[in-house]
Amino acid sequence: MSAEDKDSNKPFIHEPLYDVAVVGGGLVGAVAALCFDRFGGDGFKVALFEAGLLDASYQTDQPGEGKVLYSGRAYALSEGSRAILDVLGLWQEMAKFAQPIEEIEVTDSQLESPFRPVFLSFSGEIEHGRVGAYIIEHERLAAPIYRALRAKTEIAVFENSPITDLQRDAQSVELSFKGGEKLRSRLCIGADGRGSSVRSLSEIKVHRSDYDQDGIVVTVALSQPHHGKAVQHFLPSGPFAILPLPGDRASLVWTEKRGLAAEMCALSDEEFISQVNARFSPKLGTVELAGPRAHFPLSLLLAYSFIDKRVALIGDAAHGVHPLAGQGMNIGLRDVAALVEIVVETRRLGLDIGSEVVLERYQQWRRFDGVMSAFAMDGMNRLFASEVPLVREVRDFGLRLVDRLPPLKEFFVREAAGLNGDVPLLMQGKKL
Numbered sequence: 188m189s190a191e192d193k194d195s196n197k198p199f200i201h202e203p204l205y206d207v208a209v210v211g212g213g214l215v216g217a218v219a220a221l222c223f224d225r226f227g228g229d230g231f232k233v234a235l236f237e238a239g240l241l242d243a244s245y246q247t248d249q250p251g252e253g254k255v256l257y258s259g260r261a262y263a264l265s266e267g268s269r270a271i272l273d274v275l276g277l278w279q280e281m282a283k284f285a286q287p288i289e290e291i292e293v294t295d296s297q298l299e300s301p302f303r304p305v306f307l308s309f310s311g312e313i314e315h316g317r318v319g320a321y322i323i324e325h326e327r328l329a330a331p332i333y334r335a336l337r338a339k340t341e342i343a344v345f346e347n348s349p350i351t352d353l354q355r356d357a358q359s360v361e362l363s364f365k366g367g368e369k370l371r372s373r374l375c376i377g378a379d380g381r382g383s384s385v386r387s388l389s390e391i392k393v394h395r396s397d398y399d400q401d402g403i404v405v406t407v408a409l410s411q412p413h414h415g416k417a418v419q420h421f422l423p424s425g426p427f428a429i430l431p432l433p434g435d436r437a438s439l440v441w442t443e444k445r446g447l448a449a450e451m452c453a454l455s456d457e458e459f460i461s462q463v464n465a466r467f468s469p470k471l472g473t474v475e476l477a478g479p480r481a482h483f484p485l486s487l488l489l490a491y492s493f494i495d496k497r498v499a500l501i502g503d504a505a506h507g508v509h510p511l512a513g514q515g516m517n518i519g520l521r522d523v524a525a526l527v528e529i530v531v532e533t534r535r536l537g538l539d540i541g542s543e544v545v546l547e548r549y550q551q552w553r554r555f556d557g558v559m560s561a562f563a564m565d566g567m568n569r570l571f572a573s574e575v576p577l578v579r580e581v582r583d584f585g586l587r588l589v590d591r592l593p594p595l596k597e598f599f600v601r602e603a604a605g606l607n608g609d610v611p612l613l614m615q616g617k618k619l
């Protein structure tokens with residue numbers, strides 16, 4: 188924008204007409220912008236808006252490169268999500284920091300039980316030598332993604348630019364930002380998280396339910412090798428997940444009642460770690476702190492519709508799920524893969540990428556999965572929180588039954604890998 192334009196009171200309209208405007212530069216929006224840029228075809232114009240700074244969530248101790256400052260957050264990354272990152276040429280840099288999950292144990296044994304029996308155990312492999320998921324720290328995942336975005340001069344990136352208004356006509360959607368600037372696009376993609384402005388400006392209603400739980404996340408160093416084993420221990424206050432990281436460390440996602448989570452995080456290091464060790468599987472030895480701790484409020488959020496006129500919602504803007512299965516971002520990346528596939532196909536046919544037909548196709552592909560995932564995790568969280576003896580017996584029987592049914596176990600591992608159902612091409616590792 189020229190100084191003259193900035194000084195005038197007239198709204199500044201960015202030209203020309205963009206093809207997609209992605210609102211929200213979290214991991215899901217950032218990957219969406221990269222996929223559209225890569226597969227959109229000649230002249231396909233992508234804009235990305237972020238309310239803050241793009242890579243604010245991954246920091247180094249110096250501008251540019253430098254030592255990474257860890258937040259303590261890590262993700263279970265499904266094979267399908269890994270495939271998208273691989274197609275984008277980003278996985279190679281991440282791979283050495285990602286821990287393959289070789290084995291998964293599920294239990295709801297009582298902490299006071301001396302044996303802590305395991306009710307269900309899986310191999311983490313979807314086929315021989317190929318695992319279904321990895322654990323990777325936020326910074327190791329985010330750094331290559333944001334570096335690639337910054338290198339892509341073709342993508343118009345607007346930082347410190349929250350979207351404040353959307354106006355639609357028959358051909359385009361006009362986005363307002365920075366108190367007067369405007370940009371027009373054929374399609375607006377709301378990737379702006381749980382508090383999505385795109386969703387509220389489109390008057391899409393949501394179903395919300397608060398869990399009165401927080402997820403405490405922290406990285407710990409283990410006294411014994413983990414051999415790639417992930418443990419999900421369902422406790423009455425919520426699941427306690429031990430997710431293996433390279434170098435015999437683990438990321439813990441520890442769900443606690445809201446007030447108690449804040450209290451735990453305020454404890455001294457020694458008191459905190461003794462609380463962790465009290466919950467930790469004795470078979471895995473003991474732990475020491477290896478990073479900062481943080482806690483996040485947990486809730487269920489589901490948009491009644493994933494689309495509106497010239498608008499599609501992806502990621503947490505469309506569905507916010509309980510983290511007990513580590514699927515929130517993976518489901519968001521599946522939205523990305525499906526939407527990019529539909530848009531690219533439509534553009535190659537020379538048709539309008541923001542039309543109702545395109546949006547309906549996206550909604551049909553993704554909404555059922557989003558709803559099922561949200562309610563499945565909600566149901567599991569409630570079921571495992573119950574201390575009623577009959578409920579405990581029935582669910583332990585269920586776990587033991589699944590343990591004896593290899594085809595069902597295989598189904599669950601493929602589900603966690605993001606490889607069941609109508610899998611978008613990018614998630615199969617195929618280019619568009």
Ligand SMILES: Cc1cc2nc3c(=O)[nH]c(=O)nc-3n(C[C@H](O)[C@H](O)[C@H](O)COP(=O)(O)OP(=O)(O)OC[C@H]3O[C@@H](n4cnc5c(N)ncnc54)[C@H](O)[C@@H]3O)c2cc1C
Pocket residue numbers: 210211212213214215216236237238239261262263264348349350351378379380381382383384385402403404440483484501502503504510512513514515516517518519
């Ligand atoms: C404790 C915990 C553990 C988890 N573990 C896992 C896991 O193991 N695996 C997994 O797959 N998922 C996991 N998740 C879920 C995962 O973190 C989220 O699903 C994912 O980060 C959502 O990404 P997003 O890009 O959709 O939204 P966000 O990360 O919320 O990003 C939204 C972005 O939009 C920007 N924004 C907001 N409003 C505007 C606006 N008006 N204009 C422009 N920009 C705007 C924000 O600044 C932000 O950068 C976990 C979640 C929690 C809480």
